[in-house]
Amino acid sequence: MRDMISKKIFTREVLFPVLIGFVCLVISGILFPRQLFAQEADTVRTQIERDLERAIEEIDPEESDLDMEELVDFLENLATNPININRASVDDLMQIPGLNFRLAQSIVQYRSNIAPFSSVDDLVDVDGLGTATLSRIRPYITAGTGLELSRDLYLNPNYWTNNGRFEGYSRYQQTIQEQEGYLRPDSLGGFLGSPAKYYQRFRYTSNHLSLNITQDKDPGETLNGPTDFDYTSWHIGVNDVGNLQNLVIGDYSISFGQGLLLWSGGAFGKGRDVTNGVSKNERGIRPFTSAQEAIGFRGVAATYGENIQVTGFYSNRNRTASVIEENVVNFPTVTGYHRTTNEINRRNNLGQETFGGRIRAQVPIGFLGVSAFHNRFDQTIEAGTQPYQMYDFSGKKLSGYSADYRFLIQSVILFGEFAYTDNGGYGLLSGADFEVGNRTNLALSYRYYDKKLQSIFGAGFGEQSGTPENEEGFYIGIEHELTDQIQLAGYFDQFRFPAPRFLQSQPTSGYDWLGMIEYTPNPDLNMYLLFRSKTREEEYTTTDEFGREVRLLDDDLRSTVRFQAEYKVHPKIRLRTRFDLAKAQPPNSDTSWGYLVFQDIRYYAGEKLQIDVRVTMFDTDDYDSRVYQFENDLLYVLSNSMLFDQGQRMYILFNYEPTEWLELWMKLSTTIYEDRNIISSGLNEIKGNRRSDVGIQARVRF
Numbered sequence: 001m002r003d004m005i006s007k008k009i010f011t012r013e014v015l016f017p018v019l020i021g022f023v024c025l026v027i028s029g030i031l032f033p034r035q036l037f038a039q040e041a042d043t044v045r046t047q048i049e050r051d052l053e054r055a056i057e058e059i060d061p062e063e064s065d066l067d068m069e070e071l072v073d074f075l076e077n078l079a080t081n082p083i084n085i086n087r088a089s090v091d092d093l094m095q096i097p098g099l100n101f102r103l104a105q106s107i108v109q110y111r112s113n114i115a116p117f118s119s120v121d122d123l124v125d126v127d128g129l130g131t132a133t134l135s136r137i138r139p140y141i142t143a144g145t146g147l148e149l150s151r152d153l154y155l156n157p158n159y160w161t162n163n164g165r166f167e168g169y170s171r172y173q174q175t176i177q178e179q180e181g182y183l184r185p186d187s188l189g190g191f192l193g194s195p196a197k198y199y200q201r202f203r204y205t206s207n208h209l210s211l212n213i214t215q216d217k218d219p220g221e222t223l224n225g226p227t228d229f230d231y232t233s234w235h236i237g238v239n240d241v242g243n244l245q246n247l248v249i250g251d252y253s254i255s256f257g258q259g260l261l262l263w264s265g266g267a268f269g270k271g272r273d274v275t276n277g278v279s280k281n282e283r284g285i286r287p288f289t290s291a292q293e294a295i296g297f298r299g300v301a302a303t304y305g306e307n308i309q310v311t312g313f314y315s316n317r318n319r320t321a322s323v324i325e326e327n328v329v330n331f332p333t334v335t336g337y338h339r340t341t342n343e344i345n346r347r348n349n350l351g352q353e354t355f356g357g358r359i360r361a362q363v364p365i366g367f368l369g370v371s372a373f374h375n376r377f378d379q380t381i382e383a384g385t386q387p388y389q390m391y392d393f394s395g396k397k398l399s400g401y402s403a404d405y406r407f408l409i410q411s412v413i414l415f416g417e418f419a420y421t422d423n424g425g426y427g428l429l430s431g432a433d434f435e436v437g438n439r440t441n442l443a444l445s446y447r448y449y450d451k452k453l454q455s456i457f458g459a460g461f462g463e464q465s466g467t468p469e470n471e472e473g474f475y476i477g478i479e480h481e482l483t484d485q486i487q488l489a490g491y492f493d494q495f496r497f498p499a500p501r502f503l504q505s506q507p508t509s510g511y512d513w514l515g516m517i518e519y520t521p522n523p524d525l526n527m528y529l530l531f532r533s534k535t536r537e538e539e540y541t542t543t544d545e546f547g548r549e550v551r552l553l554d555d556d557l558r559s560t561v562r563f564q565a566e567y568k569v570h571p572k573i574r575l576r577t578r579f580d581l582a583k584a585q586p587p588n589s590d591t592s593w594g595y596l597v598f599q600d601i602r603y604y605a606g607e608k609l610q611i612d613v614r615v616t617m618f619d620t621d622d623y624d625s626r627v628y629q630f631e632n633d634l635l636y637v638l639s640n641s642m643l644f645d646q647g648q649r650m651y652i653l654f655n656y657e658p659t660e661w662l663e664l665w666m667k668l669s670t671t672i673y674e675d676r677n678i679i680s681s682g683l684n685e686i687k688g689n690r691r692s693d694v695g696i697q698a699r700v701r702f
Helices: 002-009 012-031 044-056 070-079 101-113 120-125 131-140 157-162 342-343
Strands: 166-177 197-203 209-217 231-241 246-254 284-287 296-303 308-319 323-326 350-363 365-383 395-409 414-419 426-435 442-449 473-483 486-497 509-522 525-543 549-570 573-585 593-602 609-620 627-631 638-643 646-657 664-672 690-701
Touching: 002 157, 070 131, 101 414, 101 426, 120 131, 157 573, 246 308, 284 296, 284 308, 573 627, 593 627, 609 627, 609 638
Parallel strands: none
Antiparallel strands: 166 197, 166 690, 197 209, 209 231, 231 246, 246 284, 246 296, 296 308, 308 350, 350 365, 365 395, 395 414, 414 426, 426 442, 442 473, 473 486, 486 509, 509 525, 525 549, 549 573, 573 593, 593 609, 609 646, 627 638, 646 664, 664 690
16 A cells, blocks of 8 residues: 555656655745845735635535635635724624634723724734734734725715725636537527636625625526526625615625524635634625525625614525426425526526514623524425435425524633524534633534424535535634744544435444644745544445345544645745645545645736646546645635646736736646546536636726
8 A cells, every 4th residue: 555655646747746846845935035025914815815715625525515716705805894993893893704703802801991992903913913914814904094084974975985996806717628518409408509618797885885796607507688698696785884884785695693593795614713713793684695595695684783783684586496296296406507508498487475573682791692584485395215315305395493602701712502493303502612821722513403304595514515514513713823933733533324325325423623733934834744534424325244235333434634834935925835645545445645736826817917837747546545635726716726647737927907997817727637537427427538717807896
C-alpha cells in the first residue's frame, strides 16, 4: 500500500507543480524579504472567499447545502454595508462571521462603559477579541462615517435615499463542448433552450430601503425575451425605521433560533471554525436576492419592536413537483431546472401557502424566543416507498412550533432550541461555548432530531445536510492559541441515525473528527495542516454460503490530509500551494487513494486589474477517493469542484475595474482527463476527455 501511495504521489507530474510552488516560495523569500514590502491588507473579496471556503470545503457536493448562494450574497452585502461598531446592537454584531454572542456583548459593553471606537483597530482593546478575530471581521465592520439622520425625517426623501447605492449585474456562462441534452431531439427528452446560463440582478439599497429584482435562466432553459426568464425574484424592503426593524414585500428569507424549525439563507456548519460553527446567530427576516428557486418565501413579512420583537410572515408561492397521479405529487424538487418538455409541463404545478410568526424577548442575560408556522399544499404530497422515506412528510398540511434561547452567563454562552411538528415529531439542540483562559475556546453540543420530525423549513446543525431529522449526536470542539503565531483546533462528533438514512434500510451510526495546526509567522505567510476522518456505517450487498443475496452492514471510511501554504511574496503577488491526499475504504471493498495538488497565483496588475491563475493535478483510484477544491470565480458564483480519475484542471480569472462605477470579470477554465473519453452522464454527457467553460460578468454601481 505504501508503495502504491508513493507511486501516485512522487510521479513527475505531481512533483513538478509542487516543486515550482516550493521554489517560488523560497526564491521569493530570498529575493523579497518581508521587511521590503508594505503590509497590504487582504482585500474584502479575499476575505469573503476565505469565509466561503471555510464553509464549503468540508461539504460533499452530493449533500451540499443549496442555500450557499444566498450565503454568498449575505457576505457580499455585509461587506458592502459594513456594520457600524459604534451603533450596532448585539443582534447586528452577531451577523458577522467570527463574532459570537460573548464578543458581541463585550463590544457593546466596551463602547458603553469605556469609550466609543475611534477606529476598528480599537477592537483589540475589547476583552477576548484578538488580532486574529479582528483580521477576520475587518471587511464587515466600520467605525462610522459621522453622517446620521434623525428619525423625525421619515417624510424627507433624503432620509430614505441616504447612503443610496445602485448595483446592476449581468452574467453569462457556458460550457463549450456539446452535451447530450442538446443533441437529443425534443421528443426524446432533449433540452429545448440554449446551453447559455444567464443571470441578471438590479438592486437599490440605502440605509432604510431595499429594492431588488433577480432573473435567472439555467442552461437548457428557453428565453424568448426580458419577461421570459425561468425564475424571477423581487422585493421591496424597509428596515430600521423607528421600532420597525424590517418590512419586506416580495421574496424574503427567515432565520430563527438554531434553525430547527425555520432557517433559509445558508449557514456555517462543521469545518475549520470548530467552536463557532456549532451555534447559529439568527438573522431574522431578510430580503431574498438569490436565484435559488427552492428556498425562500414570497409574500410579506415584518418585525416590530426593540426589547420585545414581534415577527409575522405570510407566503404564497408555487413549487415544482413530480406528478404521481391526479392531485397527488412528490415533495417539491430543489433543482429548479425546466429544460425539457416534461420538466416544463410540471413547472410550478404545486401551490404552497405558509404563514407564521415569532416573539423574541431580550432579557438581562440574553434572548428568549418562540416561533411557529402553518404550511398548506394545494395537492396531496405522497412520501416515497423506500425504507429511508418512511417518515418523510405526506399529506397537505403541517404545523410546527419551537422555543429557543441564548444566554451569556459570565464567560459561558448557552444556546438551544426545541422544535415540534404536529405529526408528533420533535427535536432539540442544546450547547455551550466556554472561554477557558485567554487562549482557549471550547464548544459542546448535544442534538436529538426525532425520526418523525418534519421540519420542512429547518436547517439545524448536524451530520446530515438539509432539514434536521432522524439524528442524534454529541459534538465537542476546541481551539487553542499556542502562541500568537500558532493555533490548534479540532473537533469530534459522534452520531447515529435511529431510522434508515438515505439509501439505507436499517439504523446506522458513525463518528467524524478534525484536527488542524495553523502557523502564521507574519501577515504575509500562512500555513496549515489539516486532518479529517469520517466513519459511517453503510450497507453492502453480498451472497451468503447458500448463494442468497444478503445486505450486511460495515464501516465506510473516508480520510483526508491537507497542507496549504499561502505567501504574499510581493505587494502584487500572492502564491498559494495546496496538497490534498484522500483515502477511502467503502464496506467490503479495497482501499482507494486520491490526491490533488495545485499552484495558485494572484497578481495585482495595478490598482484596477487582478488576475488569478491556477493549475491543478489530480489522480484518484475511483469516485470514492474523489477530491475537492474551492475556486475563485465570478462574483456570486460558488465554485467547489469535485475531481476524480486522472487529469489536470486549469483556470484563469480576470477582474478589471476600469472606472469606479464599472467592474468586469472573465473566467476561462478547462479540465482534461487522461483516462476517460466520456465526461458526466445522462443529458449532461460530453463525448471526449475535455470540458471547458467560459464566464463573463459585468457590474455597474453608483
